[in-house]
Amino acid sequence: MGAMFFVVTMALYFAATVSYLAYLLWPTEALSKVSLGITAVGFTSHSIALAARMIGAADVSPPGFHEALSFSSWVLILVFLVVEFRHRLHVIGSFIVPLALISLVFAAALPETAPTLTPVFRTLWVHVTLSMLGTVGFAIAFVAGVMYLIQDGLLKSKRFNVLYSKLPALDFLDHLNQQSIVTGFPLLTLGIITGALSAEFSRGSYLNWNPEQTWALVTWVFYFVVLMGRLTVGWRAKRAAYLTIIGFAGVILTLIGVVLKSHGPVS
Amino acid sequence: MHIVVVGLSHKTAPIEIREKLAVPESRMGEALTRLCSYQGVREGILLSTCNRVEVYAVVDEIESGYGRIQDFLADAHLSLSSEQLTPHMYWHEGDRAISHLFRVASSLDSMIVGESQILGQIKEAFEVALTHKATGIILNKVVKKAISVAKRVRTETKIAEMAVSVSYAAVELAKKIFSDLSEKTVLLVGAGEMAKLAARHFIANGVRHVRVTTRNPQHALELASRFGGTAVAFEEFREDIASADIVLVSTGAAHYLVSEDDVQRSVKQRMNRPMFLIDISVPRNIDPAVRHVDNAFLFDIDDLKTRVEQNRGERLNEAERAERMVVDEVGVVRQWLQSLEVTPTIVALRARVDDIKQAELDKTLGRLANLSAPERELVESMASSIVNKLIHNTMVTLKAEVNSSEGVAFIEAARRFFSLGDPAVSNVNESASSASETCHSSQEDIRGIDELAPRTSSKMPDH
Numbered sequence: 001m002g003a004m005f006f007v008v009t010m011a012l013y014f015a016a017t018v019s020y021l022a023y024l025l026w027p028t029e030a031l032s033k034v035s036l037g038i039t040a041v042g043f044t045s046h047s048i049a050l051a052a053r054m055i056g057a058a059d060v061s062p063p064g065f066h067e068a069l070s071f072s073s074w075v076l077i078l079v080f081l082v083v084e085f086r087h088r089l090h091v092i093g094s095f096i097v098p099l100a101l102i103s104l105v106f107a108a109a110l111p112e113t114a115p116t117l118t119p120v121f122r123t124l125w126v127h128v129t130l131s132m133l134g135t136v137g138f139a140i141a142f143v144a145g146v147m148y149l150i151q152d153g154l155l156k157s158k159r160f161n162v163l164y165s166k167l168p169a170l171d172f173l174d175h176l177n178q179q180s181i182v183t184g185f186p187l188l189t190l191g192i193i194t195g196a197l198s199a200e201f202s203r204g205s206y207l208n209w210n211p212e213q214t215w216a217l218v219t220w221v222f223y224f225v226v227l228m229g230r231l232t233v234g235w236r237a238k239r240a241a242y243l244t245i246i247g248f249a250g251v252i253l254t255l256i257g258v259v260l261k262s263h264g265p266v267s
Numbered sequence: 268m269h270i271v272v273v274g275l276s277h278k279t280a281p282i283e284i285r286e287k288l289a290v291p292e293s294r295m296g297e298a299l300t301r302l303c304s305y306q307g308v309r310e311g312i313l314l315s316t317c318n319r320v321e322v323y324a325v326v327d328e329i330e331s332g333y334g335r336i337q338d339f340l341a342d343a344h345l346s347l348s349s350e351q352l353t354p355h356m357y358w359h360e361g362d363r364a365i366s367h368l369f370r371v372a373s374s375l376d377s378m379i380v381g382e383s384q385i386l387g388q389i390k391e392a393f394e395v396a397l398t399h400k401a402t403g404i405i406l407n408k409v410v411k412k413a414i415s416v417a418k419r420v421r422t423e424t425k426i427a428e429m430a431v432s433v434s435y436a437a438v439e440l441a442k443k444i445f446s447d448l449s450e451k452t453v454l455l456v457g458a459g460e461m462a463k464l465a466a467r468h469f470i471a472n473g474v475r476h477v478r479v480t481t482r483n484p485q486h487a488l489e490l491a492s493r494f495g496g497t498a499v500a501f502e503e504f505r506e507d508i509a510s511a512d513i514v515l516v517s518t519g520a521a522h523y524l525v526s527e528d529d530v531q532r533s534v535k536q537r538m539n540r541p542m543f544l545i546d547i548s549v550p551r552n553i554d555p556a557v558r559h560v561d562n563a564f565l566f567d568i569d570d571l572k573t574r575v576e577q578n579r580g581e582r583l584n585e586a587e588r589a590e591r592m593v594v595d596e597v598g599v600v601r602q603w604l605q606s607l608e609v610t611p612t613i614v615a616l617r618a619r620v621d622d623i624k625q626a627e628l629d630k631t632l633g634r635l636a637n638l639s640a641p642e643r644e645l646v647e648s649m650a651s652s653i654v655n656k657l658i659h660n661t662m663v664t665l666k667a668e669v670n671s672s673e674g675v676a677f678i679e680a681a682r683r684f685f686s687l688g689d690p691a692v693s694n695v696n697e698s699a700s701s702a703s704e705t706c707h708s709s710q711e712d713i714r715g716i717d718e719l720a721p722r723t724s725s726k727m728p729d730h
Contacts (some may be wrong), residue, residue, distance in 0.1 A: 027584075029423070155443060155564050160577055165425075169446035170541055234538025237562045 002052030005045045006070070010108060011074075012042030013101040020094040023255055027162050031092035039097055043077045050074055059090070065259050071108035072132040076100040083176075091166040095143040110259065122199050131191030135251055137184015138223070142248035144177040145241035152238055174237055177244055178230060185223050192216055215254040222247050268675065270329070270409065270604075271330050272364040273336040274321025277378050280355035287344040288320040288352075294599060298343070299401040305335040310403040312396040312410060314371075316388045318378055321370055325405050333358045333573075347623075365409055365600050365616070369593045372417035374426070380586055381426040386417045404675050405607075409600060416596045426585040433466035436574040437545050437566070438472050443512055444543050444564060451512040452476035455494075456504060456524065458486060459517030461547045466494060466515060478511060480504040482518070509533035512540070517547040527556040530563045545571070547680075606687075607678050609669045613662060615687045624654045 016038040023031035034191040053067060083089060142153030151167040154160070167173075195216070196206040227241045235243065275284065290298050290313060302311040302322065310325040322440045326332025337356060341349040359367050370376045374385050376457065393410045396402045402410065438448075445451050453474050455466050458481050466477060469642075477496030481487040487498040499507050508514060508529060517524065525544070530553075534542060547555040557565045605611065628650050632643060632703050661681055668674040681687070 027581075065332055151443065155440075156558065158566070158570055158573070164443070165445075169442060170444045222361040234540075237539045237541055239539065239561075 002049045005049035005052065008106050009042050009049055010101070011075075012038055012045060013097060013104055014267050016042055016093070017098045019102045024094040026089065029090070032093070035093055035097070036084065036090070037167065039077060039093065040081070043074070043139075045080065045218060046070075046074050046077065058235050064110065065255075066107050066110040068128050068132050069110070071104050071129070072136050073103035073107065075099040075133060075136045076103065076139060079136065087172075089168055091168070092143065093146070098142065099139060127191055127194035127198050129191075130187050130194060134184045134186075135186030135255070137171060137187060138244070138248050138251050139182045141177045141180035141244040143186065144173045145244040145248075148173040148177065149238070149242040149245075152239070152241070153171070174240065177240055178236070181223060181227055181230075181244065185227055186263070188223070189222060192220060209224040212254065212258045213246060215250065215257050219247065219250045219254055224249055268365045268405070269326055269330050269332065269360050270323070270405065271329060271336070271358065272321055272323050272367050273324055273333055273340070273358050274314070274319060275352070275355045275357065276319035276376065277319070278376070279357060284347075284352070284355050285317065285320060287347060288315075288340055289317065290320070290343060293597055294392075295392075295395045296399045299396060299399045299650030301342070302336070303401050305339060307331055307566040308335060310406040311336075311401050312392055313401075314389060314392045316385065317552075319371070319376075323364065323369070323406060323410070325403065329360050331485045343513050349701050356377055362510075362597055363716075365413075366593055366597045367415045368409065369379045369416045369596060370590070373420040373450055373589055373593060374417070375420075375586055375589055375593070381582060383421075383427055386414065386421075388412060389417075394475065404679060405604070408603065411645075411696055412596065412600055415447065416593060420589045422594055424585040424588050426582060426589055432464075433547070433568065433571045433575055434461055434468050436571045436578070437515070437547075438468045440545075440566060440571075442470070442472075442541050444541050445512060447473070447489050448474040452478060452510060453496075453513045453515060454478045454480070454499070454504070454507065454511030455490070455496075456480050456514065456516040457482075457520075457552070458490060459547060460515030462515045462585060463490070465545065465547065467602075469515075470494060474513070477611065478507065480507070508542075509536040512542060514542065514544045515547065516545065516552045518598040519554055520548070521550055523552060523554040525553040525557070527554050527560060530557045530565075534562050541690045547571075566636055606682060609665055609674070609678060612678050612681060612687065613665060616658060616661065616685055618656055619685050619687060620654045624650050 016035050019031055019035040019038060023035055027038065050070065053070075076096055077100050080093055080100075081091055147167055148170060151170055151173065154164045154167070155170070195213075199208070199213075200206045226235065226240070226247060229243075230240055275288070277285070284348065295313065295315075298313055299311060299551065302308060302324070307327040308324050309327065312323045312325070315323045320340065322336045324332065324336055326335075337349050337352060337569075341352055342345050368375070372386055373390050374381050374383065377385055389410070393402070393414075396406070396410075411557070441448065441451075448469065451474055453466060453469050453476065455462060455477065464526070470477065474494075477491070477494040478499050478611070479491040479494065479496055480489045480499040481490065481499050482501050484498065488503070490496075491498040505525070508525065518524065528540065534540075539562050542563045544557060544563060546565065546567045549568060551567055552563060553567075555565070555567070557563055588647055606666075628647060630639070632646065634647075638646070661684075665674075665677055665681060668677045
């Protein structure tokens with residue numbers, strides 16, 4: 001059952017992505033309702049797929065990257081729906097929904113249960129959940145950063161096009177960027193700590209400097225600096241947008257590293 | 268029974284005529300009473316603004332109705348005869364009258380398309396008409412629909428959002444940088460007319476902190492007190508730029524007053540919080556090189572004008588979409604009005620009770636399988652006779668009242684009692700269902716329209 005809903009979800013997110021991208025370029029507002037409707041149905045289907053998986057397997061098999069990516073895609077949509085309902089900011093869907101789709105497509109490309117060394121399932125579930133929530137925070141910051149740079153560019157070059165009229169105010173995007181990092185950073189921190197704990201359980205050492213752990217720590221330090229820079233010396237606005245985009249690239253590299261390590265390089 | 272509009276507007280009559288016909292608020296009640304006293308005028312509402320004077324009415328006959336309303340308008344001013352008015356008037360009936368009202372309410376017929384005051388003015392006119400019991404079931408419904416159409420046009424098209432003045436374009440741009448203007452500070456440098464106007468627009472849009480500087484300190488103090496702000500010494504204003512989120516410059520100086528370095532330093536002081544600089548002076552007072560400073564957004568008079576031109580074009584497109592909405596909505600009202608005609612109502616009523624009768628008969632006869640043919644006929648005829656007796660009085664009353672002033676209310680009631688409503692027009696039916704006589708008003712009606720449209724207190728648009 002879960003697998004069927006997963007496929008349905010993917011189809012709906014694809015339709016929503018197409019619809020949201022059309023909305024971005026079309027002057028009318030009508031498409032936003034259609035897109036939101038498709039997304040909401042997709043989200044429901046996604047929730048069912050995840051719930052089926054949780055009920056079926058949470059206690060007997062460890063979470064793999066399939067689950068992790070599917071979960072982060074679900075949280076992305078959840079965050080989007082919350083922002084949409086609070087701020088009526090349709091255009092953010094044009095950025096988040098495609099990202100959620102990409103995440104889901106990668107999930108689909110990976111086998112459902114990954115070969116993992118760890119027998120300590122519960123710790124691992126916590127580790128994966130926290131890390132993914134942190135990642136979603138950075139993903140939202142990334143989206144806010146991209147939107148910020150686009151709007152900044154349009155204002156600077158005085159191109160008052162459809163995109164300009166649909167994108168929100170710069171300070172709103174900067175605030176969204178800040179909030180996402182402020183929320184995502186502690187979650188990632190906890191994710192790393194629980195990751196280290198499960199590594200200790202399974203391999204007997206907290207940290208063995210494999211590429212995955214190294215990148216995770218580099219990412220952590222990077223976001224720490226970004227956050228401190230914002231709070232102390234005013235790394236906000238355009239600079240924050242650039243930094244969060246770069247940071248998210250780091251997160252993606254980490255994830256790819258993790259996946260390659262588990263599944264072996266693609267031959 | 269026909270809906271008509273008779274009136275004149277800025278499109279058909281010069282101000283000299285319009286001002287003579289304008290009915291002041293204080294005499295509105297008296298005028299409405301007079302309007303309703305004309306024979307053949309069943310319901311009426313009078314809309315009087317500085318751009319239009321119009322009477323919407325429900326009349327028995329179109330031609331005589333037109334004449335009486337025109338007489339009524341001419342009566343407002345001693346020096347005018349009805350004939351003198353003729354070249355300036357327009358007369359519409361039926362769909363065209365409804366469509367005209369919808370277009371007026373949606374500000375498609377306004378001097379400045381998209382302005383918002385007309386909706387408030389229609390609301391006021393409607394409230395006065397309700398208070399003086401001048402409207403009835405038809406106009407109540409049509410005017411409420413007009414208000415909701417106007418609201419729909421405002422929310423679904425961008426007709427009202429378009430800035431068509433340079434000073435307002437500045438506010439619109441600021442809103443793409445700052446989502447909440449109320450916590451922002453405006454620094455006004457110089458006292459050019461356009462800058463003052465822009466400052467006023469900013470204040471109207473929530474800005475609470477205004478700082479003013481001019482070469483003449485006295486002048487700055489005066490302006491500051493007028494805007495509820497503080498004055499800043501002209502010699503020191505460069506040091507003050509950092510405290511302002513929005514800098515409006517408009518002086519007669521022939522050189523740059525604000526340099527790239529000034530802005531660069533300010534942005535740094537502001538820890539990269541964005542700044543919005545508007546240079547409305549000619550020659551320019553802010554060095555154009557400021558564009559290269561990150562997180563500072565400079566717009567000069569040409570940029571603002573470009574924006575205004577674009578908005579004019581877009582506004583035309585939006586107006587076209589609004590026109591299509593009006594056409595749709597007129598169709599909805601037309602359907603409702605048709606349902607108020609007596610013959611279709613009687614046909615629908617007959618069909619409805621026959622359906623019920625047949626369904627019940629089928630059910631009962633299905634259980635009484637061993638009845639003989641004559642017995643079955645007996646049961647059937649009993650059912651028919653009950654049904655016929657039940658609706659007999661309704662049918663007779665509907666036919667008898669068709670030409671009375673309350674006929675419409677009877678039809679509406681019959682439709683509701685027997686659930687004959689057309690689903691396509693049910694939303695109209697809900698919004699105004701209370702009227703049971705020609706002149707009716709209730710608190711509910713007034714509350715209803717308050718929810719539909721924002722109140723506007725001023726009677727005259729300031730454009």
